[in-house]
Amino acid sequence: MNSTQCYHCGDSCNDSLITFDDKSFCCNGCKTVYEIFSENDLTCYYNFQDNPGAIPSEIKGKYDFLDSKEIAAKLLDFSDGDIEIVSLYIPHIHCSSCIWVLENLHKLNEHVSASQVDFPKKKVRVTYNSAKTTIKEIVLLLSAIGYEPYISLEDYESGKKAVDRSLIYKLGIAGFAFGNVMFLSFPEYFEVDGFWIEKYKNIFRWLMFFFSLPVVFYAGKDYFISAYKGLRSKILNIDVPIALGISVLFIRSSVEIIFDLGTGFFDSLTGLVFFLLLGKFFQQKTYNFLSFERDYKSYFPIAVTKITKDNQEETVQIYDVEKGDRLLIRNEELIPVDGILINGNADIDYSFVTGEAEAVSKKSGDKLFAGGKQLSGSIEMEVLASVSQSYLTQLWSNDVFQKEPKSHFKTITDRISKNFTIAVLAIAFIATLFWLFIDVNKALNVFTAVLIIACPCAIALAAPFTLGNMLRIFGKQKFYLKNATVIEQLAKIDTIIFDKTGTLTTHKENTISYDGTALNTLEKRILKSALRSSNHPLSRTLYNTFSKLDSVPISKYDEFVGKGIVATYNNEILKLGSSNFVLNSSESSNLDTAIYISFNGVYKGKFTFKNSYRKGVKGLFKSLKDKFSLSVVSGDNEGEKLYLEQNLPRETTLLFNQKPEDKLNVIAQLQKENKKVAMIGDGLNDAGALAQSDVGIALSENINVFSPACDGILDASKFSKIATFINASKKAIKIIKYSFLLSLCYNLIGLGFAITGNLMPVIAAILMPLSSISIVIFTTISTNILGKKIK
Template structure:
């Protein structure tokens, strides 16, 4: 029974053995979890990684406090009365099997609609229906399958979790042991045992064995505490039939420890305890430096990466003013237009809200809210204009999390990380092969050098530098782009941006600016009541032409419309009292034929028939010609516009010759156009305004939304570019290409370093402790190189 392992968790069944379904389990808990998985068609959990589970713990009444509404309201991230969302910390998450089962919770309980794991943070974000499934039920479900969440007072009080200081403690232990072992090794260094005149004979007889066994004692916490993570990581990798970069490190530590213990136990020599403790100390020192540096980059990225969206705030006089979203504070009165994102939790004070919370929960059914009810950040208003009072300030981290919601992940695959992993795997195989071949050679020629050669090769050739090149380069580029008002969703987007060969642009609101447009009216005069309805109808819309016209029309009293609806790509429809109004294209308002194909217009009709139109003179963004001229040198360009051909001649004069211009394009035809290009092998960049272009932005390899002064947020986009930086767009594309070149240069540097180091290691000229010092230095040098080079790119961006 002692040799029998539990099928679920892998622990020994020496205390209790339960046989079920021709499998062995160590306890009833593991057997129950297996039954749950097997009856819900989740046996694939064990195929990903054998014995990956953990034994569930059952404590009766432990989570009864979650029935207290006051406590649960503090813990829950989102609650609209139907759907609840919560982030939970799961300490037991440790492998791909954990991720798979936790992201399939909906198969265990249909009330769970979505679950997303953040593996590095060991957290899970769960969306569930609260009517028949409470937070307590969710926590018990997780505990019953061996993934009990950790809920602390810090979670209840909303405090930030304390920083994990385990690495610091391990570094302290390794440093203390290394210093003492070096001190105890001095007699060995100076060979005092061979010098009777200096008292060496007395030391040799009385203290040599004591010093050596003291070094052994100091090495124990280094190997079995400070360096234990390397063994765990290597074991898990081998168990999953994967060779990770910790395998050669763990092997080197183990060989040093066993060889050193053998030497002092059988009085063969003093061992390599100085090299052993020094190796672990410098490895941890390198890891600490890497962790701190990357945390700094991540912090700066998080702090700077707020969405460049503005919100309309109503001052004490009721006047509208546009302010950055991060300036909203508790008590501010905010105007939310149709299709706008709600940036903060608040209370509805004007209008009838139809809110789409699919951005948050994935549920597409709109939720109706009336005056006095609470509305939550992340929802999108679908029915005209509303006013709300903010109850909280904006949480940038929440918005960032919303942008990265798995609900909106598209199949924009990237291979760069796979390339890095592939290099690391091949590198590990090569290192192990070289180590064994070199050791075999020295065993025949000079056995005294064989151990040093073996350990030095394993240490010096660690592919840590290769693994660091990508995250540090791309992470720093995210920070730099953020400073330049180019806000990118993730590092994979930078790589995709470096590969694009085709750029597609929307026209209105993308290459045109809404801030400098002019318009004049042609047609039957509007009555005062019609003018009021017109102003209040377009007040609720976020279309660039609507915003331009709204700014040009004279002030009107704010009224509540009886009906409002926006037809994407067509126009607006509203009614007040006995007057109904349509605003949009000629076809939409019922005009048989447009007055002209050579201009951009907004047509207006009422229930009395066609009234007239506002004719716009578009203002194109400064530097448009230069941007397209530069981009045309390396990219295929095209304009894909939903407007008519009125601006065709002006565009042909502004843009490079033979630039394709496509007009009267609907949102779905834009998407299909991009898809057809991709079918031809093109890597497509779509630049739009985030409104009618959501489908095209999602379909493209990289979708960039231009942001001016409107609060429009589309999870479909991969990046948001501040409109003031439009002229820099091509510079950002070139910078992404340079970032990839920096990564490739880092690979070459790492390979050069390893070749030189391996030469000295194989020839027996490199001691393990020197190799242990050089290894983190190589990693640090890669970090410095990538940081300096990316900062130089940032300076050139201006």
């Protein structure tokens, strides 16, 4: 009796056949899922893979515990207003169809605004409107379409972090089979006759056949699956020639055993799969190590202001923050940890987390979530949990803020792999046809050896290993990049734009003088309180001069980026900022950098800053001038123009009185001229320019500059090394190109031996992972040498 397969899950329908829409289903659950997809125009789900679904289990009442707000809150990553975000571990995620349907949840539930799949971790991150739907309804929806989440409140973390050991199991089975097949092949190797021929020859051969079955159909199945999916997508990936080689060896060897024509090539077959898996295991371990180093070192030089028990303010590194600490969050600063609002007017922008730009107002006692940005003055909060560095990394890499184009070198790698595979298949078939006329016995060996020896795995490894190691090396040097693509972009840069205040200058060594009417104590306290809320370098510098005064509660605070601040205390209205902002006119007689102040519309005076430039500015510009077009674009007046003209190269373009939108337009205009622009700023009022540039680097000096706008964060102490980092990026790309050349030479030599019939498939299988290992070693050693030069 022929078995009818379920259209959704592929199981047999013999026990219970349900017909709907001219399709067969094994149960009402599978039929329901199909109906859901049909109603929402998602039936192309079934185009990805034959029967990709999982049978929904009985879930009625199973998730009633999620009705409890206390329990549900433990699962949430974020909950504020009408928006909630939950990350769920889904064991059933296994293919492209799973990713596709899970990232289209908004079509199944209109109250879901976004869903992102993390395929390696088998997680889906769902953002939804909590006023219209609940986490329970999300979980029931996922279960109904065959993707039931794994939820265990006690063991939730361990569930999400389950380790995939399948490669180790496959390697063990392939190694066990290879050893036994080699042992059973000894009589054939030594051409033993007599007793061997009469009694045990066939037994040994059939044992070799059975040992090969789990190797081909379990240990080597990933190569067949990958090749099949590639071919279905009309892509010739690097696993096609491998799968073809394994298939040819197995079929030829099986035919020889079954018809008693010979001993076959089971030793080569099992050895081939074992060494292929060994190479993959080595690659995985090495890359996991690089990824671990990257994650471990990817913390950012963010400092936050901690309020001590004696009500003093001190700057501490973000990873020193502990539960119960009290933090001061200034205007435009990121909230680094979950906490409770204690003081201040909180207007939080959670677009960093949710993608929604509308600010959320909070009152004392409300919970604040990590990743929000304070928009209305300063607030004080109590920490509920220490910082999660991986969470900050996740926010920084959020797809909402991804602006980089497709990686150029990734495209090169993919194109080389595709063209290389076509060339290898052509060579293999032509060489086999040739040997069929010369020596039939050698034809199979030649075909298999060519397919295996010329695998472009080594080419595919060059870019990720080189760039991954460079991320780690830069991190150790306090230069933190969002991802590997930034290194490629940095290598293409031909134009560099610097902000002045907070970038070329350092607020730590500025000198300040006051010119105007003396301020009384209350005015000084109001001024200090307004400055306390600001993150601008000049505000922070001036704030430190009033350290002995007590603050007062500011009732209203507005900061206008690039202009100034308006703060209200009782009936006193303070304006501070540029002369244009405070006086509605510019002072042409004095071009020094200054903060002007007025109370209730009456001008009081100005604080004049004598800028102190960072050490190494002159040397840095000198080292960059020959290879890059340089510009300084500042929001300040021209007071420093003469100094900069005397100390910077003549070719440097100097632009002053530039508003944030002017800086952005300068970069956009250069890009229209096909310039590759890097912007280096303080990360505060340069966010637009940093986002517009090809590479935006935020300089950090004991301030919270964590921003989605930047591609990299550079510790201020390493400012003088900018040229070194750019040159290192260019050399990293050269290392990739040398790796391509090395791999090409290896393949040409190997092909020469394979085509002439002087290379056995098992030897080719040993050499293939060795070539991959050689590329990894070459790139690792080269980048480490490069890293030592950076130091």
